[in-house]
Amino acid sequence: MALLEVNNLKKYFPxxxxxxxxxxxxxxxxxxxxxxxxxxxTLGLVGESGCGKTTVGRSILRLIEPTSGQVTFNGQNLLRxxxxxxxxxxxxxxxxxxxxxxxLDPRMNxxxxxxxxxxxxxxxxxxxxxxxxxxxxxxxxxxxEQMSRYPHEFSGGQRQRIGIARALALNPLAVICDExxxxxxxxxxxxxxxxxxxxxxxxxxxxxxxxxxxxxxEHISDRVAVMYLGRIVELATDRELYQxxxxxxTQALLSAVPIPDPEIRKKKILLQGDVPSPINPxxxxxxxxxxxxxxxxxxxxxxxxQNIGADHWVAxxxx
Amino acid sequence: MTEIKEDNVxxxxxxxxxxxFRRNWAxxxxxxxxxxxxxxxxxxxxxxxxxxxxxxxNPSAPNLINSLETPTLKNPLGTDxxxxxxxxxxxxxxxxxxxxxxxxxxxGIVLGIPLGLVSGYYGGKIDFSIQRVTDTLLAFPGFLLxxxxxxxxxxxxxxxxxxxxxxxxxxxxxxxxxxxxxxREEDYVEAARAVGTRDVIILIRHILPNVMxxxxxxxxxxxxxxxLFAAGLGFLGIGVQPPTPEWGTMxxxxxxxxxxxxxxxxxxxxxxxxxVLSFNLLGDGLRDALDPRFKI
Amino acid sequence: MSEPATxxxxxxxxxxxxxxxxxxVNAVDxxxxxxxxxxTLGLVGESGCGKSVTALSxxxxxxxxPAEIQxxxxxxxxxxxxxxxxxxxxxRGNEISMIFQEPMTSLNPxxxxxxQIAEAAKIHKRMTRQExxxxxxxxxxMVQIPGPGSRSKQYPHKFxxxxxxxxxxxxxxxxxxxxILADEPSTALDVxxxxxxxxxxxxxxxxxxxxxxxxxHDLGIIAEMVSRVVVMYAxxxxxxxxxxxxxxxxxxxxxxxxxxxIPVIGRKEQxxxxxxxxxxxxxxxxxxxxxxxxxxxxxxxxxxxQEQEPPMIHLAEHRRVSCLLEA
Numbered sequence: 042m043a044l045l046e047v048n049n050l051k052k053y054f055p056x057x058x059x060x061x062x063x064x065x066x067x068x069x070x071x072x073x074x075x076x077x078x079x080x081x082x083t084l085g086l087v088g089e090s091g092c093g094k095t096t097v098g099r100s101i102l103r104l105i106e107p108t109s110g111q112v113t114f115n116g117q118n119l120l121r122x123x124x125x126x127x128x129x130x131x132x133x134x135x136x137x138x139x140x141x142x143x144x145l146d147p148r149m150n151x152x153x154x155x156x157x158x159x160x161x162x163x164x165x166x167x168x169x170x171x172x173x174x175x176x177x178x179x180x181x182x183x184x185x186e187q188m189s190r191y192p193h194e195f196s197g198g199q200r201q202r203i204g205i206a207r208a209l210a211l212n213p214l215a216v217i218c219d220e221x222x223x224x225x226x227x228x229x230x231x232x233x234x235x236x237x238x239x240x241x242x243x244x245x246x247x248x249x250x251x252x253x254x255x256x257x258x259e260h261i262s263d264r265v266a267v268m269y270l271g272r273i274v275e276l277a278t279d280r281e282l283y284q285x286x287x288x289x290x291t292q293a294l295l296s297a298v299p300i301p302d303p304e305i306r307k308k309k310i311l312l313q314g315d316v317p318s319p320i321n322p323x324x325x326x327x328x329x330x331x332x333x334x335x336x337x338x339x340x341x342x343x344x345x346x347q348n349i350g351a352d353h354w355v356a357x358x359x360x
Numbered sequence: 361m362t363e364i365k366e367d368n369v370x371x372x373x374x375x376x377x378x379x380x381f382r383r384n385w386a387x388x389x390x391x392x393x394x395x396x397x398x399x400x401x402x403x404x405x406x407x408x409x410x411x412x413x414x415x416x417x418n419p420s421a422p423n424l425i426n427s428l429e430t431p432t433l434k435n436p437l438g439t440d441x442x443x444x445x446x447x448x449x450x451x452x453x454x455x456x457x458x459x460x461x462x463x464x465x466x467x468g469i470v471l472g473i474p475l476g477l478v479s480g481y482y483g484g485k486i487d488f489s490i491q492r493v494t495d496t497l498l499a500f501p502g503f504l505l506x507x508x509x510x511x512x513x514x515x516x517x518x519x520x521x522x523x524x525x526x527x528x529x530x531x532x533x534x535x536x537x538x539x540x541x542x543x544r545e546e547d548y549v550e551a552a553r554a555v556g557t558r559d560v561i562i563l564i565r566h567i568l569p570n571v572m573x574x575x576x577x578x579x580x581x582x583x584x585x586x587x588l589f590a591a592g593l594g595f596l597g598i599g600v601q602p603p604t605p606e607w608g609t610m611x612x613x614x615x616x617x618x619x620x621x622x623x624x625x626x627x628x629x630x631x632x633x634x635x636v637l638s639f640n641l642l643g644d645g646l647r648d649a650l651d652p653r654f655k656i
Numbered sequence: 657m658s659e660p661a662t663x664x665x666x667x668x669x670x671x672x673x674x675x676x677x678x679x680x681v682n683a684v685d686x687x688x689x690x691x692x693x694x695x696t697l698g699l700v701g702e703s704g705c706g707k708s709v710t711a712l713s714x715x716x717x718x719x720x721x722p723a724e725i726q727x728x729x730x731x732x733x734x735x736x737x738x739x740x741x742x743x744x745x746x747x748r749g750n751e752i753s754m755i756f757q758e759p760m761t762s763l764n765p766x767x768x769x770x771x772q773i774a775e776a777a778k779i780h781k782r783m784t785r786q787e788x789x790x791x792x793x794x795x796x797x798m799v800q801i802p803g804p805g806s807r808s809k810q811y812p813h814k815f816x817x818x819x820x821x822x823x824x825x826x827x828x829x830x831x832x833x834x835x836i837l838a839d840e841p842s843t844a845l846d847v848x849x850x851x852x853x854x855x856x857x858x859x860x861x862x863x864x865x866x867x868x869x870x871x872x873h874d875l876g877i878i879a880e881m882v883s884r885v886v887v888m889y890a891x892x893x894x895x896x897x898x899x900x901x902x903x904x905x906x907x908x909x910x911x912x913x914x915x916x917x918i919p920v921i922g923r924k925e926q927x928x929x930x931x932x933x934x935x936x937x938x939x940x941x942x943x944x945x946x947x948x949x950x951x952x953x954x955x956x957x958x959x960x961x962q963e964q965e966p967p968m969i970h971l972a973e974h975r976r977v978s979c980l981l982e983a
C-alpha cells in the first residue's frame with residue numbers, strides 16, 4: 042500500500058506582463074509527474090536546477106497550488122481538501138528545508154520554533170510542552186538547555202537539526218526532505234544524513250529525498266527517480282538505477298559525478314549545451330536537444346514512461 | 361536516542377557578541393549624528409514632562425504691558441505680542457508637538473500596518489483594492505492631503521492629529537507591504553504554513569516582528585514630519601488654536617512683527633527646526649544600526 | 657612529478673585578520689604553500705577555514721581595514737605585499753587572475769559580455785577598442801561559447817549559469833595569466849555543466865601553461881583535477897600531499913574524517929548506511945580552540961593536543977602534516 046501517491050502532477054507558473062497582468066506564457070515547472078512512496082521507504086528525487094524537483098515537493102504539500110493532478114496521502118486526495126482540513130493533514134506530512142539559515146524565524150527562540158507545530162494542533166499545558174520540546178531536542182542531538190537560544194547562535198548543522206525537530210514534532214508519517222544537506226559543510230553533511238537515517242528506522246518514516254547530489258541520494262534512497270525539465274525520465278531501485286542506468290540523461294548525469302578517488306579515471310559523457318527553458322520545452326522528448334543518442338522520432342513524439350522489468354521505469358524511445 | 365559521544369557535539373556556537381541589542385547599541389553609539397539626535401529628543405521629552413517645573417506661571421495668560429520685549433534675564437527668549445514668555449510657550453509647546461507626533465504615528469501605525477500586512481500577505485484582489493486607494497492618496501502631496509482633511513474635519517488638536525495621521529497612512533501601507541512581500545517568500549514563513557500555522561498567527565508571530573526594523577526607522581522619520589506638518593497647519597491658523605502654545609501657531613502670529621521683533625518668530629522656528637532635525641538624525645542612525653547589512 | 661626548482665608563487669607565513677566590532681578574526685593564521693608553473697594545486701577545506709580569504713589576500717582584494725594582511729606572498733620572487741596600489745593593479749587580471757564562485761553576481765549586469773572581457777585586455781595589453789573586442793570574441797570561442805560573435809554583444813542576463821562561468825573564465829584568461837585562482841568555480845553549477853567547465857579548465861590550462869589554484873570543498877573534483885592538495889582547517893594548513901597519496905594514505909585525522917564522511921557511489925554495500933562522521937561543529941574563527949585546533953572533534957585526541965600546538969612535520973617533499981601523532 043502506497044502511503045503517498047502522486048498522479049500526473051502539473052504545475053504551470055503563469056508569466057504575467059504589462060499593467061493589466063495579462064498571462065503571456067507559462068513556465069511548465071512540473072509537467073505530469075507520477076510516483077508512489079511506500080511506508081518506511083526513501084524515494085530519492087534527483088535532477089539539476091530548474092528541473093522542477095523542488096516544485097514537486099512544495100506542490101505535494103500545497104505550499105504551492107498545483108495546476109492539476111492528484112496527490113493521495115494516506116487515502117485522502119490532498120488537492121481537494123479545504124483549508125482547515127489541509128492544515129490538519131500537514132501534521133503528518135512534513136518538510137525539511139534546504140537553507141538552515143532562512144528556514145528558521147530569526148526572532149523566535151529554538152523552543153518556540155520547535156513548539157509551533159505542537160501548539161497548532163494540540164492543546165497541552167506549558168510544562169508538557171517544555172518536556173515535549175526537550176525530548177525532541179534530545180532526539181535530534183541538541184541540548185535541551187539551549188531551548189531559549191536564538192537561531193543565529195547555532196551553526197548550520199545545528200540549525201538543520203532544529204528544522205528536523207520541528208518537522209518531527211507531531212510524529213509525521215512522511216517527510217519531504219528538500220535538499221536537506223546541500224547547504225552544509227562536508228563534515229556536517231554526514232552527521233545530518235546519519236541522523237535522518239536513524240530517525241527513519243526509529244519512527245518508520247517515509248522520506249521523499251529531493252537533492253541534486255547523486256552520491257548522497259544513492260546513499261540514502263531505496264528507490265530513485267531522475268527528473269529532467271519537469272518530468273521523471275527514469276525511476277528504479279537505487280541499485281538498479283546506479284548500476285544499470287537506461288536513459289541517456291541518467292547515464293550522462295552519473296558519468297559527470299566526480300569520484301573522490303584519483304586512481305579511477307572514468308569516461309565522462311559530456312552533454313552539449315544547457316538545459317532548455319521550461320517556458321518553451323522542446324517538442325517530443327524534452328531531452329532530445331542534448332541527447333547523444335537521439336533519433337528522428339525523439340523530436341516528434343513524447344516517449345512513454347514504461348516499465349522495462351524489475352520495476353525499472355524509463356521514458357525513452359531507445360527502449 | 362541519538363548518540364552524542366562527545367559532550368561538545370552540539371554546544372551552540374557562542375553568540376558573536378553578547379546580544380543583538382548590545383551590538384545595535386554599539387553601532388548606534390558610533391554614529392555621532394544619531395547620538396546628537398537622540399540627546400535633542402531627550403531634551404524635548406524632558407522639557408515636555410517637566411514643563412510646570414521649568415516654567416512657573418501660565419504660558420497662555422496675556423500680559424500686555426510686557427509685549428514684544430527683547431530677551432532679558434526674566435524672559436530669556438523675550439515675549440510675544442501679548443507679553444507672554446516665549447521660552448515658556450516653547451517649553452509648553454513641546455508638549456503639544458510631541459503629543460501630536462505620537463498621536464499621528466499611532467494613527468499611521470494602527471491603520472497602516474494591518475492594511476499593509478493584509479495587502480502584502482494575501483495579494484490578489486484585496487491587495488489590488490488597497491493599493492489603488494493608496495496610489496490615489498499618494499498622488500497628493502502629504503501636506504495638501506492633511507490640509508484637505510482639516511478643511512473637512514475642522515480645526516483643533518484632535519482633528520490635527522487625525523488629519524496628519526491619515527495623510528501618513530499610505531506611506532506606512534506602502535512600506536509594510538513592500539517588506540511583507542519579501543519576508544513572505546522566506547522559508548520560515550513557508551515552514552510555518554507547512555506545520556499548519558493559521559494565517560493570522562503567521563502574520564502576527566512571524567511576519568510582523570521581521571518587518572519591525574523599517575517600521576521603527578519610518579516612525580522616527582514620521583515623527584519629525586508630523587511636527588513639521590502640525591506646525592504648518594498651525595502657521596496657517598488651521599491647526600491647534602490659540603491660546604494653546606503651539607510652535608507653528610506662534611510662528612504664524614509672529615509673522616506680523618517680523619521686522620521690528622524678529623526674535624518672536626526666530627525662537628519657535630529654531631524649536632521646530634531642531635525637533636525635526638533630531639528625529640531625522642535618529643531615524644537615519646537607526647537605519648544604519650539595525651540594518652544587518654552594515655556589519656562593521 | 658618533476659617540477660622546476662623555483663616556485664611561481666610562494667606563500668610564507670600568511671596571516672589575514674579582520675578587525676570587527678566583535679573583536680579580531682584570524683581568518684588565515686600562518687599559512688604557507690608553493691605553487692609551481694603549470695600545476696594545479698587544490699586548496700581544500702570547509703567554510704571558514706580561510707581558503708577563500710587566502711586567495712583574496714594574494715590579490716589583496718580585501719578591504720583594508722578591516723582586513724590586515726601580514727607575511728610574504730612571493731610571485732616570481734617579488735613580494736606582492738610590498739607593492740603599492742598601482743603595482744598590484746598591474747598584476748591583477750594580467751599575471752594573476754581570479755575566477756569567483758558566483759557567476760551570477762560576478763558579472764556587471766549593465767555591460768555587454770564582450771566589453772567586460774575586452775576591458776582587461778585593453779588595460780593590460782594596451783589594445784585598441786577594436787582589437788580588444790576581437791580578442792574578446794576569440795576568447796569566447798576558446799571557452800566554447802557557440803556563436804561568440806553575436807554572444808559577445810549580449811548582456812549577462814541572456815547567459816545561463818554555465819555560460820556565465822565560461823565568460824568568467826574567458827575574462828580570467830584574456831591576458832594569459834601565469835596563475836589562476838579559481839574559488840569554487842563550479843559549486844554553483846549543475847553536475848553536467850560542472851563536468852563541462854572542469855574539462856574546459858583542464859584543456860585551457862594545458863594550452864596556456866598556467867598554474868591553477870583550485871579552491872573547493874568537493875573532494876571528487878580534487879581527485880579528478882589536481883596534482884597536489886593542501887588541506888586547511890580553521891585558518892591553518894593541516895596537511896599537504898600529492899593527490900594520490902592523500903587519498904590513499906591521509907595522515908591527519910581531519911583529512912581522514914573528511915574522506916570517510918562523504919558517500920561514494922557504489923560503496924554503500926561495503927560501508928553500510930551509516931556514514932563516518934566528524935563530530936562537533938566547525939569552530940568559529942572568533943574562538944579557535946587552544947592547542948591543536950581540531951582537537952575537540954578529533955577521534956584520536958590525546959591530552960597534549962589540548963595544550964600544545966602541533967608542529968608541521970615534513971615527511972617528504974610536498975608531504976607534510978601538522979599533527980602531534982606524527983611528532
